[in-house]
Amino acid sequence: MKRHPALVELSREHHQSLRLARDCLRTAQAGDPEACRRLAHSVAADYPDTWAVHFATEEQTIFPLAHRLDAETQALVEQLIAEHRRMDHLAERLAEEGDCQTLSEFGALLRDHTRTEERLLFPRLQKSSLL
Numbered sequence: 001m002k003r004h005p006a007l008v009e010l011s012r013e014h015h016q017s018l019r020l021a022r023d024c025l026r027t028a029q030a031g032d033p034e035a036c037r038r039l040a041h042s043v044a045a046d047y048p049d050t051w052a053v054h055f056a057t058e059e060q061t062i063f064p065l066a067h068r069l070d071a072e073t074q075a076l077v078e079q080l081i082a083e084h085r086r087m088d089h090l091a092e093r094l095a096e097e098g099d100c101q102t103l104s105e106f107g108a109l110l111r112d113h114t115r116t117e118e119r120l121l122f123p124r125l126q127k128s129s130l131l
Contacts, residue, residue: 007062007122013054014086017114023065024107026101039097043106044095054082056116065130066121073124080121083113 005010020043027039059081069076090106125131 001123001126003122007125008131010054010058010062011118011122014114014118017051017054017110019117021107021111021114024103025101026111028104028107029102033100034049035102036103040094040098040103043103044091046097047091048093051087052110055087059084062121065128066125069124069128073121076116076121076124080117083109087098087113 022040024043027035036086063081067074087106087109090102090109093102094106
């Protein structure tokens with residue numbers, strides 16, 4: 001499905017988030033503590049200006065629209081907001097600890113979260129008349 005113009009930039013950023021998630025998971029799976037620490041600290045350093053901004057944009061623009069849809073979509077939005085807060089927490093842990101386990105946890109959540117938005121939330125928004 002072609003993305004509505006209001007969702008195009010977020011979808012582009014989602015492509016970047018999926019690449020980051022893949023890198024986090026691969027690095028964590030390799031199990032090299034130093035490689036995990038380097039990537040974890042890089043993710044943590046980029047987080048405020050990249051992913052926190054992305055999440056805030058979603059929460060201020062498309063989530064309020066989606067929240068006006070059916071109860072199932074409202075529950076989905078609440079889940080996505082909770083996942084944003086969980087990633088905020090994990091980013092803090094990445095900055096402090098930089099371990100492979102936290103990197104893996106962050107990567108898996110980012111991957112699953114992004115897929116949920118792309119596969120469930122965005123199609124619902126596009127089918128609505130709210131965009």
